[in-house]
Amino acid sequence: MSKYVKNLITEHYRRQLQGVDAVLLVNLVGLDANRTRQLRKDLAEKKIHLLMVRNSLARRALKGTALEKAFDKVSGPTAICWGGEDIVALSKEVAKYAGDEKFAPFAAKGGVLDGEALTAEQVIEISKWPSRQELLAQLAGRLLGPAGTLMSALSGPGSTLAGQLKQLAEGKSDGAEASGS
Numbered sequence: 001m002s003k004y005v006k007n008l009i010t011e012h013y014r015r016q017l018q019g020v021d022a023v024l025l026v027n028l029v030g031l032d033a034n035r036t037r038q039l040r041k042d043l044a045e046k047k048i049h050l051l052m053v054r055n056s057l058a059r060r061a062l063k064g065t066a067l068e069k070a071f072d073k074v075s076g077p078t079a080i081c082w083g084g085e086d087i088v089a090l091s092k093e094v095a096k097y098a099g100d101e102k103f104a105p106f107a108a109k110g111g112v113l114d115g116e117a118l119t120a121e122q123v124i125e126i127s128k129w130p131s132r133q134e135l136l137a138q139l140a141g142r143l144l145g146p147a148g149t150l151m152s153a154l155s156g157p158g159s160t161l162a163g164q165l166k167q168l169a170e171g172k173s174d175g176a177e178a179s180g181s
Helices: 003-016 033-045 055-062 087-099 120-126 132-180
Strands: 022-027 048-053 078-083 107-113 116-119
Touching: 003 048, 003 055, 022 087, 033 048, 033 087, 048 055, 055 078, 078 087, 087 107, 087 120, 107 120, 116 120
Parallel strands: none
Antiparallel strands: 022 078, 022 107, 048 078, 107 116
């Protein structure tokens, strides 16, 4: 491959990954064309991109970026996976397809998150984390929980007192009707 072509490919990688701060590296070797097409289609529906790269050219393209450490210890054919809602959603999808027998050779190879390299094991561990939506729901529950408890504690004696006053009022009105007859 000529130097000119290598520079074009490197620039293409750089443009594709501009502004991306977290990626996962995956192995696609061994998937036939139909399964690869199905995988790409399924991932694209979730706004996840998949790009097969040459490691040496990807190293050159990512030099000086937050993704630079992604290719430190990678060898063999590699594809870059990025996008989705966040890194947790991305790793959940990668782990899902890696565990599916239909896509058997597909597997996580590593990645990078916040400028730190990830191993394949760490990618699987991240896939077990709660998603952004789950974390927001947990946070809302924790914020609203004490407020609900406080409202119950405050309204409990008040409703008891109101019930007793109502009974007293009903008792007096019954007594007034009975003495008036």
